[in-house]
Amino acid sequence: MRKIISLILLGIVCVGIIFALYSIPFGKDKIKVGKHYIYNGIKETGAVNIVTSVVLNYRGFDTLGEVTILFIAALGLGVVLYGKKKKRKEGLEPASLVLYTGCRFLFPLILLFGAYIFIHGHLTPGGGFQGGAIIASGFLLSYLGCPRKWISKERFNITESLGGLVFVIMGLIGLTIGGYFLSNFLPKGIANTLFSAGIIPILYCAVGFKVGAELAGIIYNMIE
């Protein structure tokens, strides 16, 4: 009986969604602000990647909120798992030679790739969140492959705090110079070069370090 009722409810929701989607004209732009970003984004922000110019320039304050949400999630996980610290067994099984060598070979390359993604965030697809996630997956590989060389939790905490601090300080400097939070006070430079787009590369480096340290800290908390 309950299954039949839930199926009927599901059918009603399905019909509603179909009608709602049917009335949206796909492929036609209805929002004016998107066109403004596409045509004036490079001129106004100096970032070639329009997604980056929206994320860090037009909607920079929202990015601070997103990073804060991630921080609160990592903090909550740490609080939940705090009391249950099992003593790590001494006779932890060593990884096989292939895994150990592969991990030692790949770990710096993955870190380099993540750093490349977030340093070039204003030129190519990607940015601080993606680069940070790639760096965290590199740390995951190192935890699985070479458990002897664990990096302590305090370093993650310090890196994460420094990233957040740099973001907020850049925003406050923009507030004093440009008149609003996160205003782009550095020269924009020539578009399509590495040193362009004002404060966007600095902000993305801060976000990349912060997200990478947070996600690696989450993995550390789970494995420990």
Place this chain on the structure above:
Amino acid sequence: MIFVFLLVFLMLAGAIVASIFKDLMNSVIAMALVSLIASILFYFLQAPDVAMAEASIGAALTTAIFIIAIRRTKRHEE
């Protein structure tokens, strides 16, 4: 075009299978498949930024965290 339809079909099959399986490890692998195909579809829809985020967070990190969580709790659903 046929390739995209095949991917969407695979994604739907993975999502349904993930909710049916009783062995949670298989469910997690099916969910990783769903995330991976979602990232490929994002790439086809010309959103490479979202595709990278989906591939690195959805397919890699979430799967690893779920597997660690399953290892610490029960593997089979009752």
